[in-house]
Amino acid sequence: MADQRFTPIIVFDVNETLxxxxxxxxxxxxxxxxxxxxxxxxxxLILYSQTMTLCGRYSxxxxxxxxxxxxxATIYQVTLDDGDIDELKTRMNTMPAHPDALPALxxxxxxGFRLVTLSNSPSGASPSALERAGLAKFFERSFSVxxxxxxxxxxxxxxxxxxxxxxxxxxxxxxxCHLWDTAGAxxxxxxxxxxxRPHNALLPDAGVPEPDLIASDLAMxxxxxxxRWGAQ
Numbered sequence: 001m002a003d004q005r006f007t008p009i010i011v012f013d014v015n016e017t018l019x020x021x022x023x024x025x026x027x028x029x030x031x032x033x034x035x036x037x038x039x040x041x042x043x044x045l046i047l048y049s050q051t052m053t054l055c056g057r058y059s060x061x062x063x064x065x066x067x068x069x070x071x072x073a074t075i076y077q078v079t080l081d082d083g084d085i086d087e088l089k090t091r092m093n094t095m096p097a098h099p100d101a102l103p104a105l106x107x108x109x110x111x112g113f114r115l116v117t118l119s120n121s122p123s124g125a126s127p128s129a130l131e132r133a134g135l136a137k138f139f140e141r142s143f144s145v146x147x148x149x150x151x152x153x154x155x156x157x158x159x160x161x162x163x164x165x166x167x168x169x170x171x172x173x174x175x176x177c178h179l180w181d182t183a184g185a186x187x188x189x190x191x192x193x194x195x196x197r198p199h200n201a202l203l204p205d206a207g208v209p210e211p212d213l214i215a216s217d218l219a220m221x222x223x224x225x226x227x228r229w230g231a232q
Contacts, residue, residue, distance in 0.1 A: 006190060007229045009167055011158075012139075013176035014119040015197055018043075019095040019133055032076055039199055044068050047122060047178070049151040061120045065092060076144060084165035092121075096196075097133040104218035105138040111230045116141040118161055118174070120151050141165070155185020164188075173212070173219065175211050179203055184210045195221055 012018055021042060021204040025035040045061075047069045052058060059067075066085055073080045108115060115138050117130065124146045143164070148156045162169050169189030171212030175181050177200045186209045193213035194202070202210065213228075215221035 006171060007113065008171055008173040009114045009116060009165060010225070011161055011172050011174045011185075011190070012112040012115065012117045012141075013152075013174070013178065013181055014117050014130065015095070016197065016200075017175065017177045018097060018101045018117075018135060019129060020098050023095050024088070024091045025155065027084070027091060031073070031078055031080065031084055036172070037072065037076075038156065041068055041072055044071065047179075050153070050180075053150045053154050058146075058151075060122045060195060061151070062092065063124065084189050093124075093129050094132055095129060097135050098218070100218040101133075104222040105135060107137050107222050108225065111226050113225070114165075115139050115227075116143060116161065116165070118143045118145070118152070118157065121143050122146045123129060147211065153180050155184070158185050158188040158190055173225070179208060179211075186211070193221055193225070 004045070015021060021038070023079040023151035024036050028037040029035045030040065045065055048068060049061060049064055052064070066088065069085070069088055070080060105115065117139050119142070121129070121144060123142070123146065128136060129211050130139070130142060136142070141164070143161050145151050145157045148160050150156050158169065158172070158174065162172055170191070173191040173193055174182055174185035175193045175195060177195040179194060179200070179202060182194050186192040192209070192211040195218065196214065202214070213221060213224050215224060
């Protein structure tokens, strides 16, 4: 049954939630000899973005991405050249949408939900990564953490979105495939929806809040959202 009290604004994470980071795998296979290093790189990138926030410092996400790649090259004793760095930047800016993204966003938009994004990535010149992936048309706003110079899951990132949209924190549903993101949003007062894409899962028995919604793909998550809030 639909929740008649309110309809939340849906705030989508971008990298890995909507855009497919596995498109970066060929770079890691070529440089490191293993596609699996992509996951190590991404985990370290998130770790050090959060470290910067805890230390009261800020560098753009793209700069951290390059620095993390250089760090792993040192660890694995491989040589990077300028072409490798350029390839990383190009691939990060041209990640394709997951196949389930466009159909799900179409359903949500047609159902009347307000949709925005919140990304660790900085805003940049057009075309953006979302524009290149064909998804930008679904979102009324695309927020970047650069505005508060803190990375998710800092509360200030979610508060910024609520403030700019003139909505209560409880009136936003954060959709992400990273539990650290949904947990941060929930701690700040939002609802959280976890998308359990490959390499992402719940963290049991650790005191991390369970998301309000959990689904293995965007089609399933969209059904849950529309069943709960769609018939207003």
